[in-house]
Amino acid sequence: MTLADHPTTTPPPATYGAVLGSRHVLRLLGGTLTGRLPNGMVPVGLVLWITGGGGSLAFAGLLAALYGLASGLSQPVKGRLMDRYGQTRVSAPAVLLNSGCLAALPWIGAGGHPAVVTAVVGFAGLVTAPLESGLRALWPTVVPDLGQRRVVQALDTGSQGLLYIAGPLLASWLATAHGPDTALTATAALGLVGTVIVLTAAPSRTWRPATTDGAAGSGRLIGAGLVLLCTALAGTGFALGAMTVWAAGMASTHGLAMLSGVLPAAFSTGSFLGGLIYARRTWPGTTTTQLITTSALFLAGWVPLLAQPEPRTAIALVVVPGLFLTLIITNGFHTVDSLAPASRTTEAYAWLILSVGTGQAAGTALAGALAERPYALAGLPAAGAATSLAILTLARRKLGPGRRPGRHRRPRQTQHPNSPVLEGDSRMAVVGKSGYQKLWNGPPSHEDPRTSLGSQSA
Incomplete structure (x- = not known):
């Protein structure tokens, strides 16, 4: 029996309804x-x-900056641990410690010893659950x-800007209506609930890191291309950090x-x-071409704002660079x-996240000085x-596909003995009674499909 004896399953269309209706996507x-x-x-x-x-x-601002900095700097370490031990064994203790620290602050009191408060806030930042990089690692399995x-990746990236609209508004409302202690307690609870929702989903529970030569989390990571990209x-x-101070x-x-x-809300709306x-559609060119093109459009969007337009015009104009942020990320x-x-x-995703966050902090600091x-x-x-x-343009040759990247390990699925196995980019077909034969979807390509989105139909 061959694969031709079975009907081929056509993947559902790449519409918002189809994607959000896919199993686990909305939950994750x-x-x-x-x-x-x-x-x-x-x-x-x-x-x-x-x-x-x-x-x-001044002390409050120091604490806020410390929390963000600690969270960002620890991302690659947590990403490396997830690549070695899986998501549950890293994110579960992390969120328990993070929520515990935030919930302990009202008990310590705002008037508590500054060193104690600083230590608790800093530790809470270090142990934030690495949800963003973890979710990126799940998408090849889920979709x-x-x-x-x-x-789904565009929706993922675009919706992140809404966190920095809804988050501050929710914290301000809770602090005003119920007191700052309640705001911190609610913050701790939301982080815990959201992480539990993710970790109890089947894709996160069953996800295991891919292996190289039998060792999870191994393989050479740092190369010129990745360093230049970050x-x-x-x-x-840096542009994002400077934008917040410019708005002020x-x-x-x-x-x-x-x-x-x-102004930041308008920018985030543009990003979404x-x-x-x-x-909504397939765009021409390789991923590298799209990255450079959208970066050029992102730059062009900031140019009209150099003229210091009046407020209403500025609100409308700041949407334009926001439109291209999601595409860049x-x-x-x-x-x-x-x-x-x-x-x-x-771990590689975490380094990219850290790079954006570090640049954002530098932009905020320099903009504050000016x-x-x-x-x-x-x-x-x-x-x-x-x-x-400029960096992307100069690094173009090092960002293109130089080799076929490895695949994420998929969760093992139970298959009917007479049915083909469809998993990732390969298929398994029953060949007589001798076993299974792997059949690729098509001939080998010199360019990985993940780096040439323009060749895929949405």
């Missing part, structure tokens, strides 16, 4: 977004908690069809405090819309797929975008 997206809400809530919650208890704004995976996307992060500067210049929140538009992750060994993709120079402040996002584009 919703759980990850809920579990990562603390990333947007903790900074605001800490500031309101410290200042509400009579502490200084094996490349067209659908492109849609450096380039640090420039993108616009609010001060025009005497409209709401601009400090509305960009993800929706990107996922999504294509950045696709590029990681082609550069990193399959046994260490989670806050009294409006025109210099307005030029910083464009400078970060230009740096990113």
Whole structure:
């Protein structure tokens, strides 16, 4: 009996309804977004908690920065551990420790010893659950069809910007209506609930790291291509960090405090819309071409803002660079797929996340130092975008597909003895009574399909 004796299953179309209706997708997206809400809530919650208890704004800002920095710096370590031991054994203790620390802060009190408060906040940041990189590692298993995976990854990236709209608003409302202690407790609970939703889903429970020569988490990770990619996307992060301070500067210049929140919200809205538009159709060119093109458009979007437009115009214009942020990040992750060994993709994703976060912190710091120079402040996002584009352009040859990347290990599935096994990019067919023969979907390609999205039909 051969594969031809059985009907071929046509993959469902790559529409939003089909993708979100796929098994586990909505649960994993919703759980990850809920579990990562603390990333947007903790900074605001800490500031309101410290200042509400009579502490200084400077100390509150230090704590908020420490939490974000500790969380970012620990991402690659947690990614490496997940590649070795799986998701449950890393994220479960991490979220318990993180939520425990955040819930302990109201008990310690805002007036507690500064060293104790600082230590607890810093440790809480170090043990944040690595949900973002973990979710990226799950998509090849959950959504094996490349067209659908492109849609879900764009939705994943685009929706992340909403965390930094909903998170601060929710933390502010809870602190105002029920007190800062309640806001921190609720933040801890949301992180715990979201992570539990993800970890109890079958894909996360059964996911196991791919292996190289029998060792999970092995294989050479750091190469010139990955280093250049991370450096380039640090420039993108720099633009994001500078944008938040520029928004505050616009609010001060025009005497409209709401601009400090509305401008980042408009940018994040553009990012979400960009993800929706990107996922609707197939785009030409390789992933490297798309990455460079969208980076150029991202830079072009910042140029009109150099003229310091009036508030309404600025709100409309800032949506434009936001449209291309999701495309840059999504294509950045696709590029990681082609550069990193399959046994260490989670760690590679974490390095990319860290690079964007580090660039964001640098952009915020430099923009704060130039806050009294409006025109210099307005030029910083464009400078970060230009740096990113320049590095990507120079590194183009090192970002392209140089070899076929390894595959993620799929959970073992029970198959009927007379049925073909369809898994990932390969098929198994029964050949008489002698066993199974592996049949590839097509002839070998010089370019991995994950790095040439334009060749796939949505």
